[in-house]
Amino acid sequence: MRIPSIRSSLLSVVTLLGAIAFAGSPVSPVNTTGRGIAIKGYDPVAYFKQGAPVKGTPQFQHQWMGATFQFASAENRDAFAANPDQYSPRYGGYCAYAVSEGHTANIDPEAWKIVDGKLYLNYSKGVQQKWAKELETRIQRADRNWPALHK
Numbered sequence: 326m327r328i329p330s331i332r333s334s335l336l337s338v339v340t341l342l343g344a345i346a347f348a349g350s351p352v353s354p355v356n357t358t359g360r361g362i363a364i365k366g367y368d369p370v371a372y373f374k375q376g377a378p379v380k381g382t383p384q385f386q387h388q389w390m391g392a393t394f395q396f397a398s399a400e401n402r403d404a405f406a407a408n409p410d411q412y413s414p415r416y417g418g419y420c421a422y423a424v425s426e427g428h429t430a431n432i433d434p435e436a437w438k439i440v441d442g443k444l445y446l447n448y449s450k451g452v453q454q455k456w457a458k459e460l461e462t463r464i465q466r467a468d469r470n471w472p473a474l475h476k
Contacts, residue, residue: 351476352429355392356418363392364446367434369412370401372444378434389413412444416471420448422456424467429474440464 355363363369371379381395385402388394389409396402405412414437416424423430436447440460447453456463 352417352419352474353391354417354475355390355413356429356432357392361391361393363389363394364414364418365432365434366395368397368401369394369414369444370404371397372437372439373412374401374404378437390417411442414444414446416445416467417475418446419474420452421445421467422447422452422463424470424474425456425463426466427470427474 357363358365366381368379368381371377371381379397381397381401383395385396385399386393387396387402387406387409389405390413394402394405394409394413396405415421416429418432420430420432430448432446433449434446436450436453438445438447438453438457445456445464447456
């Protein structure tokens with residue numbers, strides 16, 4: 326018999342609390358901070374072009390789907406404005422693992438992965454590792470769950 330680790334138990338509690346908090350109530354289509362900033366101010370284009378999370382700046386921002394996206398450069402802002410569907414994170418920037426479980430959760434911009442040209446974010450690097458173990462199944466489940474989760 327396998328006894329769950331404290332980390333595994335904590336992850337289960339966090340996931341459960343997220344499910345309870347959002348059960349039955351649709352969320353905004355884009356995960357934002359209290360000030361309306363998407364991806365906690367990180368530049369979505371940088372994940373693709375620099376291959377790393379890069380903090381954006383209020384100097385370079387763009388409004389999309391009711392959220393303010395910030396960028397590290399005018400070039401990245403303009404690339405996003407020309408094709409936001411290409412650069413915006415899947416599931417509105419909510420945790421991909423949580424969406425695969427049927428609820429939403431916040432994200433750590435440092436816990437990310439590009440799969441088939443799409444940006445996925447996760448709650449933490451630990452959750453990301455769990456998500457990555459069943460990548461295809463998790464993405465399929467999240468794709469099915471997402472339409473019912475947002476307004």
